[in-house]
Amino acid sequence: MKYLSLVISILLIVACKHDSKNSNEKFEAIEKVDTVFVHDTTLVRDSVATLTSVFNQLSYKYNYKISFTEYYENSEAYKHFWTVEIFDKKMNLVDTIILDSYLYYFPQDMQFVxxxxxxxxxxxxxxxxxxxxxVVIADVNFDNLEDLAIAYDTGASNGPFYTFYIQNNGHxxxxxxxTDxxxxxxxxxxxxxxxxxxYWHATASCSSENLxxxxxxxxxxKRGERILHCFD
Known part of the structure; x- marks a missing residue:
């Protein structure tokens, strides 16, 4: 109970700072999108913490509702997962993705990047x-349809690993x-x-390009060439 009380207090403080500091940045960034539909919600209940945000500035066709959830037992997080719900611009649900995560932290500063x-x-x-x-939105297979990548794990010095989802027949x-x-x-x-x-850190003094x-x-x-760059 002491742990949950502390988490709730921290979340409330961060949420207040987040609203006052970042709300203008979000609304300034979505001038290209017709409707404004952005909100953040943080819930802590029965040893479960969930952060949820809805983004409409990531796509001209879809809105993305992104949630990150952690389950706690004896003050330790033991399960983490992403839920990404894809809506059309009228907020009709198109698809849902649930992905287990090995990231042992809440998103940076209690907000998604x-x-x-x-x-x-x-x-x-x-x-x-x-x-x-x-979460990254891009067309990675050159079919003029947006795809998405979700960070699910991280290495020591090479940044996160991503699970990739390709759009196919509307899903x-x-x-x-x-991914693999x-x-x-x-x-x-x-x-x-x-x-x-x-791009990878191959060694302490070398990096590699992988095509x-x-x-x-x-x-x-098809895997292409691997180019190694080393520095003195």
Whole structure:
């Protein structure tokens, strides 16, 4: 009970700061979108903590309701998962994604970091350790449909690993190759050559570029060359 009381107090303080500090930034960033539908909710109940936000600035077609939930036992978090609900602009539910997460922390500063390469929302943020946000919207398979990537785990120095969901017939399906072989969100998306590039810290003094080519006819990926850059 002491732990829950402390968590509730912290959440209330952070929520107040978040509303006063960041509300203008959110509404200024959605000038390209017709309707304004953004809110944040934090719930702590029976050893469960959930942070929920609704974003309409990530897409011209969809609104995204994003939730991160943690279950606690004896003051320790033992289960974490994402819930992403995709709505059309009239708030009709289109699809729901539930993803287990191995991230042992609530999103930064009790708010989500989201990026959209569809609307250019938050694409000017400084990239550190290949972290592009908790949820990223982009067309990663060059079919002119938006896809999404959700951070679910993190490495020691290479930033988060992402699970990729590709849009198919109006629904979002997990892509096995991108999730299990690419891992990282691509730092470069080359639409002309249908190629993506990820960046890794190979050693303390070396980094690598990893290229992946997409065949739109066979709808399949092929691993390309790996370029190593070392510094004195």
């Amino acid at each position: 989201t990026t959209s390469y569809i609307t250019d929302f938050n694409t000017d943020m400084k990239i550190m350790d290949e972290y592009y946000g908790d 979002f399906e997990r892509d096995g190759f991108l 072989s690419v891992y990282k969100f691509p730092g470069k998306i080359d639409r002309r050559h249908k190629q993506i590039t990820t 992946f080519h997409y065949n739109s006819k066979t709808k399949s990926w």
